[in-house]
Amino acid sequence: MPKVVVVGGGWAGCAASVAARKAGAEVTLLERTDSLLGTGLVGGIMRNNGRYTAAEEAIAMGCGEMFLIADRVAKHTNVDFPGHAHATLYDVARIEPVVRRFLEGQGITVLFGKRVTRAEKENGRITACVTEGGERIEGDAFVDATGSAGPQTNCTRFGNGCAMCALRCPSFGGRVSFSSLAGVSEKMGISASGRPGSMSGSCKLLKESLHPRIVEALNSTGVFVTPIPPELGKKDLSFKACQQYALDEYRENVVLLDTGHAKLMAPYFPLSSLRHIPGFEDARFVDPYAGSKGNSIRYMAIAPRDNALRVEGLDNLFCGGEKAGTLVGHTEAIVTGSLAGRNAALHGQGEELLKLPSETAIGDMIDVSGREIAAGEGLSRRYTFSGSYYFGRMKERGLYSSDPGQIHERIKRLGLEGIFGKNRFEGQELDGERR
Ligand SMILES: Cc1cc2nc3c(=O)[nH]c(=O)nc-3n(C[C@H](O)[C@H](O)[C@H](O)COP(=O)(O)OP(=O)(O)OC[C@H]3O[C@@H](n4cnc5c(N)ncnc54)[C@H](O)[C@@H]3O)c2cc1C
Structure with missing residues (x-):
């Protein structure tokens, strides 16, 4: 072998x-x-x-x-x-x-x-x-x-x-x-x-630090989108690794996704600005910890x-x-x-x-x-x-x-069916699965 x-x-x-x-x-x-x-x-x-x-x-x-x-x-x-x-x-x-x-x-x-x-x-x-x-x-x-x-x-x-x-x-x-x-x-x-390089394009916020109506939207639909107030300006996304999210919607809005924590679709966001947005007054980063300032x-x-x-x-x-x-x-x-x-x-x-x-x-x-x-x-x-x-x-x-x-x-x-073998996971119970 x-x-x-x-x-x-x-x-x-x-x-x-x-x-x-x-x-x-x-x-x-x-x-x-x-x-x-x-x-x-x-x-x-x-x-x-x-x-x-x-x-x-x-x-x-x-x-x-x-x-x-x-x-x-x-x-x-x-x-x-x-x-x-x-x-x-x-x-x-x-x-x-x-x-x-x-x-x-x-x-x-x-x-x-x-x-x-x-x-x-x-x-x-x-x-x-x-x-x-x-x-x-x-x-x-x-x-x-x-x-x-x-x-x-x-x-x-x-x-x-x-x-x-x-x-x-x-x-x-x-x-x-x-x-x-x-x-x-x-x-x-x-x-x-x-x-050289690019900055990673998203952070995680503690859901518990967000307004309950945001948490409710995330839990029920997986998504929450809210406009960034004009006085905060548009986000600069030119250095972002994820070019698929470098779109106007992400420059002008805060986009959150529910992956357990609230995934914020921005490389970083100064906390003082973020906390100006309704519902984010108490927001806290959980990844990266310094998500207010940068990312990997x-x-x-x-x-x-x-x-x-x-x-x-x-x-x-x-x-x-x-x-x-x-x-x-x-x-x-x-x-x-x-x-x-x-x-x-x-x-x-x-x-x-x-x-x-x-x-x-x-x-x-x-x-x-x-x-x-x-x-x-x-x-x-x-x-x-x-x-x-x-x-x-x-x-x-x-x-x-x-x-x-x-x-x-x-x-x-194309003659490629099962070329890697069988998906061994099929039919197998996940150890420790809780759902
Ligand atoms: C914050 C963030 C959010 C992201 N969100 C998404 C998303 O939602 N969806 C999506 O599709 N992609 C997302 N991506 C991108 C995606 O995570 C990566 O493109 C992909 O997972 C890279 O996988 P990888 O195995 O190549 O590298 P990595 O994930 O970087 O893994 C490399 C591993 O190698 C280990 N390692 C390094 N050097 C050594 C060494 N010398 N000896 C032993 N171990 C070593 C590291 O510890 C690490 O575990 C995100 C990336 C980041 C940073």
Whole structure:
């Protein structure tokens, strides 16, 4: 059985681990903090716009477990909010333990507090990774899923300082790119304002700090929208990572979504201004703690890779999630993580690597983002199925659909049905499920 080591336990690393395991590998997942999901600990929005199509493609191909889990712990489904249709909002308080138990139940070794700080190489191949504590973990193939957010030096240099986000760099040590440790020269994304990186685009407010009528609207519909009083001016969103939300509706309104906490669709919002808005007089940030001043800076370390998600120049290193491009989102991390994980396992068995055709939204996004980032123009784009540039392309190419039957039929026609195996989650009860 080949041994696959996944570095980084965000959505990409979790999906990579499951796909590698299903492809017959022994899998070890190393995470530097005490929890899985990385930035997914504070996200929540799934299935909005073209993400619906990508999630159904993944389910049809047999790498849909993470979507099925998010559906099962959803607080709201089929939610419309400005510029976005049919979203699912998962409960950020519940999802991490459910994913962790699922991974462990699949026989994946999940190790926390393992910050990888060294790569050992021999003849263009990685042989082992070494943690800060000096532990050496050997593997036949590796997946870099370390993301692109932080460490706090980047947030200080290119943002407004460490905003104390879910990644908790000061406590666990900042992100370290595994590709870079292995000698790969990485690229930085550029924001619309020309600055390196981009600032994460949403915060969380304590629901208990909001007026009961706002909480009531959130609990019942999942959404609350209210205009920003003109004297506070419009929000500047030019540095925002999530270009799908850089729309006038978000400049002129406060948009909240219910993901357990109240998700505020703005990179940050000075508390003194926020508290001028009716119903927000007592508002308090819960993530990032300094959401009044800033947010995490992302897209600081993107690895060059091909369409099989193999990192250029290294025979047995694959990458997924934000490491694989200026890709925004849980869905984008899950689908690329799945492909990277499967290919790591296939490589370990000496089998041909999988590349997804451009007739799938997933294959097309991997292909177009890879080419455009290599050419340079993609560094200022943010690729997401949910809006902006790539969703436009998806619609033009007839790839967008919110009809599961049609999406599954397309995957079948392309000979890709169940190519990752069966969705092991189907029919399995979630341990600890409370709904
Ligand atoms: C505040 C915020 C809100 C968001 N909201 C949404 C949303 O609602 N919907 C949506 O689709 N997307 C959302 N996103 C974007 C989305 O979360 C990310 O694009 C996606 O989840 C990235 O996943 P990833 O696995 O590539 O990286 P990450 O989530 O960054 O995970 C990387 C992991 O690697 C670990 N790591 C790093 N270095 C090492 C190392 N050397 N050794 C071991 N471990 C290491 C980190 O601790 C982390 O757990 C949001 C992002 C932020 C920041």
